[in-house]
Every structure is written in C-alpha cells, then in structure tokens.
Amino acid sequence: MPLADDQADFSLARLDGAFGEQKLPGRKLDRGMGEAVGRRTVFRPGDAEDFARVADRVAAGNTALVDHVSAFERAQLRNAIATGALLTSGRHLQHGDAEQPGRNMEVFTNCATAITSFAKFYLLLNGSGVGRAYDDELCAVDWGQAPTLLLHLSPEHPDFPRDRSGLHRFGVEMQLLPWGMGPEDFDGAAEAQVRAVLDAGVLTDLAQAPAGAVHHRIADSREGWAKAVEILEAMAFRRQADRTLVLDLSIIRRAGSPIAGMQGRPASGPISLLRGLMNIRRHVIEPARDDSGGSRLQPWEQALLVDHHLSVEVQVGGARRAARMATKSWRDPGVLGFVRSKSEGGLWTANHSVMVDRTFWSLLEGSGQGDLAVHARAVFDEVTRCAYVNGEPGFINGDLLEDHRTGTAWAKPVHEDGRDFASQRYQADAAADLLAELSRRASRARFPVTTNPCGEITLHVTGGYCVIADFAPALACPVGLGDFAPGQPTDEVAGLWDARVADSVRLGVRFLLRANRMDALYAEEVARTNRIGIGPTGLHEWAWVRFGLSFRDLLDEERAAPFWRMLEELSGIAKAEANAYAAELGTTRPVTVTTVKPAGTTSKLFGLTEGAHLPARRQYLRWVQFRGTRDAGAESGNWLEGTDPLLPEYEQRGYPVRTLRSFPGMSIVGFPTVSLIQRLGLGDALVTAPEASPAEQYQWLRLLERHWIGAEQGNQVSYTLKIYTDQTDLAAFRDIVLREQPLVRCCSILPSRPDNELGYEYLPEEEVSAARFAAIADGIHDEAAQEVVDWAHLQCASGACPI
Incomplete structure (x- = not known):
C-alpha cells in the first residue's frame, strides 16, 4: 500500500x-x-x-x-x-x-532454507545459498519407495551422443572415462563401455515405456527442472514404487546456449540434469531398496545424497557454485554417521554442522554416565576429530538462534494446501501433502530453525x-x-x-x-x-x-x-x-x-577485508571457478565448446589457469591479490587471520555479537577461524572448542596446514611468497592488474623492501 x-x-x-x-x-x-x-x-x-x-x-x-x-x-x-x-x-x-x-x-535472496530436495534444488538454481536440517524427525521421504525412473532424451537433440565424438564427450561428462583420455585414446572398448551406459540409462524411444507410466516433459527453465524433482519426490513420499515415471529432457536447450537471466552465460544442457537424475537412481533409489546386509540407507542419508547429486549439477552449471548448509541434531542416533559423511562419503557440496544446545555443553562439563551424556561425549569427540582434519562439521548453538530463543519459530502455522511454497512462477502442487506433513513435524521439532550456508542467518527449517x-x-x-x-x-x-x-x-x-x-x-x-x-x-x-x-x-x-x-x-x-x-x-x-x-x-x-574477517594473507592468489575445460582436460590445447569466454581471455592476458579434476567441466583462474588493508600503512600493526590467536578471534566475535548483533532482533556473525595444526594438537583444539564455542552463536573453525596437505585439489586462496607473487604479476599482460600489484611499493609501505 x-x-x-x-x-x-x-x-x-x-x-x-x-x-x-x-x-x-x-x-x-x-x-x-x-x-x-x-x-x-x-x-x-x-x-x-x-x-x-x-x-x-x-x-x-x-x-x-x-x-x-x-x-x-x-x-x-x-x-x-x-x-x-x-x-x-x-x-x-x-x-x-x-x-x-x-x-x-x-x-534477489542470498539466504534460504528448504525441507525438501526439489525446493532446495530450485533455490540453488536461482542462486540462493540453501540450508537444510537433516534431523530424523524432519525427513519424511523414503526414496526406496520412489517409482521406477526412466529418463528420455530424444536422439534428435543436439546434445545426444550420436557419433563417436559425442560418445567421447558423454563419457567425459558422465565421468565414465579415465581422466585425461582424449579422443585419440578413445578406443573400441571404451566406446562400447560408454554406449552400454547410454543404452541402459537413457530411454530413446518413448513407445518403449510401460503402459500406465507417468510421462512428464521437463520445461527448459529453472522451474521445469525443479518440477521434475518435485514429481519424483512426491511419488516417493506417497510410496509409489509400483509406478513408473518417465522424465523427458528433450526440450532442454543445448549446452552452451546463452542464459538470458544470467548475463548470457552458457547453459549446461540436458546432459547435466541427466547425470544428476541417473546418479540419484543409481546411488540413492536402488540402494535404498536393498535391505541386504542390514545397512539400508536411512531417510536422512537418502535426502543428503539426493541433495548432493542435484547440487553437483548446479555447481558445474556455469552460473554459480551451489552453496549449501547441512545440519543435524546432536541427539539423533545417526549423527555420528552424519559427522563422517563428508570426509568419508565424498559429500563435498555442503557445509556440515551439528546443532547443539545448553544441554549438550552441560553434559560435556559433567561426569555423568547416562546414555545421553555418553552420547554427547561421543559426538563431541567425533566432531572435533573430523574438524581437526578438515574443519567440518562445526557446532551451531541452535538454542541461541533468535527464533528459537524467542519461541517464534514454533508459532509458524501449518498449511495443507502447499501455500508454503508457491509464487507466480512456481507452485508446489504434486508435493502439497509432503509439505504439510513436514510442517506438522517442524511445529514440534526440537530444533525448528537452522541457518543458511555461511551461518549468519537464522531461518525456519x-x-x-x-x-x-x-x-x-x-x-x-x-x-x-x-x-x-x-x-x-x-x-x-x-x-x-x-x-x-x-x-x-x-x-x-x-x-x-x-x-x-x-x-x-x-x-x-x-x-x-x-x-x-x-x-x-x-x-x-x-x-x-x-x-x-x-x-x-x-x-x-x-x-x-x-x-x-x-x-x-x-x-x-x-x-x-x-x-x-x-x-x-x-x-x-x-x-x-x-x-x-x-x-x-x-x-x-x-579490496576490503570481508565481513568480520581478518585479512587471510598478505599476498595470495585468489582462485575463481569458471565453466570450461580443454580437450580431454589437458593443460594445453583448445577450449571446448560452451567454455566461458572469460577463460581464454584471462589466459591470454597471462593469468594462471588450471583445469580441475574434482569439479567436472570447470577450470580456475588465479588473480594476484593484495587487499586494501595492506595499502593503508598499518605496518607491523597489521594482523592476518593465521597470526591472531583463537582466544583473540573468539573475543572479537563476542564483542561483535554484543555491540552489533545485539540482544534482540539479531542474526549471527559469519566467521571462519583458522588454527595451525602444527602449533595446536588435537587435545588443545578440543580444549579451545569446549571453552570458547558455547559462548558464541556459531563459528566455523578451519585447520590451517600447508596447502598440499589439505587434500583439496585447490583452495580459494593460495598464499604465495613475495618472489613468486612478483613473478606471476610480471607475467600478466594487463595494465589494470599491474597497477594493483606494484609489489615494491606495497612492501615498502609496510617497512620492508625485499625487492
């Protein structure tokens, strides 16, 4: 009005x-x-x-x-x-x-949550960072009860692998071929392997679908992709394992076509979505139906896997990375499996955190031997053991989050008609009953709120x-x-x-x-x-x-x-x-x-320090992902069709460029970076993140929570605290977490070790020596970049002139 x-x-x-x-x-x-x-x-x-x-x-x-x-x-x-x-x-x-x-x-929203896989997928496709709670009481879908899933791509589609070259590309995109296998190495045996997967995984003739199958043609839009997952998830919720669902990907635009709403950046094409759906069928639906050996996937595990496979396709889709938060209650019997799921299960597309409360911390302080106390200590020990290696999972103090603290989260009404997920562009109709059931469960959940991927926003589950x-x-x-x-x-x-x-x-x-x-x-x-x-x-x-x-x-x-x-x-x-x-x-x-x-x-x-964070390093390479790769992923050679045009442009200017193995279809560009803070003349007063002690950084967080977040109407501070593991052993790390973490709403802790020991193919920020930094800068033929990397000037401003 x-x-x-x-x-x-x-x-x-x-x-x-x-x-x-x-x-x-x-x-x-x-x-x-x-x-x-x-x-x-x-x-x-x-x-x-x-x-x-x-x-x-x-x-x-x-x-x-x-x-x-x-x-x-x-x-x-x-x-x-x-x-x-x-x-x-x-x-x-x-x-x-x-x-x-x-x-x-x-x-326009950076931060969101979702309680279903289709909702999470749609929000990721729109660019939101999405949090989801995988508490037992909030997972209502048994994917083992999903319908038989058939996937159709018309042989007339430009991306259909109809010849040897197309089969090779399909094999590369589906990760069926060994890394680095180029067209010249793609022999008859490899071709037969790829063709077998194609024939088994893709229905080429709709007439071959069984009578009574549900047919759905996937629209060429974010809404279309999400609706396909909604139909599949809703049928699984209704336990329609005796039905067949045919999803038709034939009208999805070809790979490399411009996306008007994303500044003309290249579309990923139907093969990306096909890969995600095939992975769900193979790695979730089929194992969830198999109860042999007594190790059947639990609903929370199924949901975590489905979300991972869908997120991979957003991650490599050329528009943005898929930012997710995955949380689980410390009280759940399966929480220890959740704690290990990232390091042992390869689920790299989400930040993982365990939701805890005052009861959890008080049990750790006591010497009680009751089942809950023993469980709390086991959770703490396993979380800190894993976090000491790779920084995850973290702890979120769920009872300190605003809507939990005030009780307003439990006041959210339950709707039966799907209005909880409906706009002019998208209406959740197939899954209205699923959304209603999950709303009822959330109204009595122990943790009714969770956070966005970076932890700074409280949102209803x-x-x-x-x-x-x-x-x-x-x-x-x-x-x-x-x-x-x-x-x-x-x-x-x-x-x-x-x-x-x-x-x-x-x-x-x-x-x-x-x-x-x-x-x-x-x-x-x-x-x-x-x-x-x-x-x-x-x-x-x-x-x-x-x-x-x-x-x-x-x-x-x-x-x-x-x-x-x-x-x-x-x-x-x-x-x-x-x-x-x-x-x-x-x-x-x-x-x-x-x-x-x-x-x-x-x-x-x-060039500012980011949010509440200290400068990460004095000089470093900032690696940024772009969609694109070369022939067979080689480090030299022609860029493949659909590559972001910025990649060859930056390479021509002399920026370091690397093709990634763990992120299919992606490459990275390294930008020599010196932030503004180092140019302001602090000299020895400048403190970088690795130089500040954990106690100092936690004190900084507490001060920000007190003076900026405030006692009411506040979210959280998103903060990642780095700890050197060559200076802090596991016992000391646990002491720090036990002493400091209960006193803030949330804080991520990232162990810092030599980059080559972290186990990642690349890190977003790679610290480099002054000499290497200068050499990289000298090799860049970009006048704009040269102005920022006037290294001698920057070093002299801090009182040291090594060059």
Missing part, C-alpha cells in the same frame, strides 16, 4: 541527507581482482564497467517495489551505492534494474528467506582514505563521514524491507517474519582510518570505546529504522535485522 504524504515526510526526516541529491561519481573497482569480479558477476554491457550506472539501475529497481519513494530518497540511495558505502549484495548488484517489480524474489546487505563504513568517507593520518580526520570530515555511515545503514534497511515485498515462494513466511540482515564489511579498514585502531586495539574495549560505541549506535539505528519503516509499510516488525555476512563478492569489488 502507498505511504501517505505525511508518512513519507516523517520517514525521510530520519535520513540526514548526508549523500546529497546531486549524482556522485561511481567508485572505481579495485584493480585486478575487483574488476574481475565486477565483470563476472555485476557489470552488464549497458553499465560500461561504471559502478555509477550499476547504482542507477539498482536504486531504480528497488525503489519501484513500493508505490511511493521520494526523489530525495532515491537520490540518497543511488549515491550511497555508487560510493560503495552501501554495497547491498552481489545478487542485487547483478540483477537490480527497473524490471525488478516483475521478477521473483528468489533471484520448513523454508524461509532473508534478504541481506553490506554497508562499508570506510567507503563512506567523503575524502580519500589517504588524505589524512589514520584516526585523525578533520572534524568536518568526521562529521559528514559519520552521518553518511548512519544514512547508509538506514537506507540499507529500507532497501531490504522493500525487497521483502516481491513475489516469493516463501511469501507466507516472509510476511510472517519480515526478516532482513544488514551488516558491516571492511571493519578493519574503518577501524584504522576512522579511529586509528588495529585489530588488537579493538580487543581492548576501553581503548577502542569510540569504535564500539559507534557500532552499537549503528545497531540501534538499524533496528529503529527497520521497526519504523515496517510499520509505515504496514508489514510485520522484522524478526531479525542485524547480521555480519561473509561479504565475499561485495568486498572483493573494492
């Missing part, structure tokens, strides 16, 4: 107008990595790589979501975004434009959204960050700067509440909770340039009182603005307002 004029005037009175109404120039993206991220995920051709144009379209789209937004507020919002003071999120920067009112909310945004207080500075000594801006600069920071928070809150009015699958839950999450990024840059405080200074609350006082004031401003603006819009008081998200995309645009 529109705001009355007097309401609009009252609303705007809360804005200081610190950004002015005259258009401000767009902030330049950080050279190298920042520009690469902008080109890949933000800029459109019409933006001309100008962030001011991004701000124009994002502000126009968001303010069009309600009937009345004044020109004054629109100008303020546009300037806040253009300067980088209000970064919103990557989703908004990518998709925001004047057409936003006609689009679905899923495209049956499904929910949170639109999130970053503000960057350092970038709200009205003059250059090098125009004054750290912590010594003039009074005039400080006054305008602080006013801009406060307005960026207010504008960000209003921005998010307007986004909550979009058409959404979870419209019922969005209306019930009106959940948002706004949080700072680049905190360490702001602390240094505005207050003259380093990381270790911030841990001294008395010394850093101005910083913490202002952060607490900003938290109050965010909640007051959220409550007032929601009332003006006639919507619910937001259940949550504050958060600190990882802020990866937005922070990289301008």
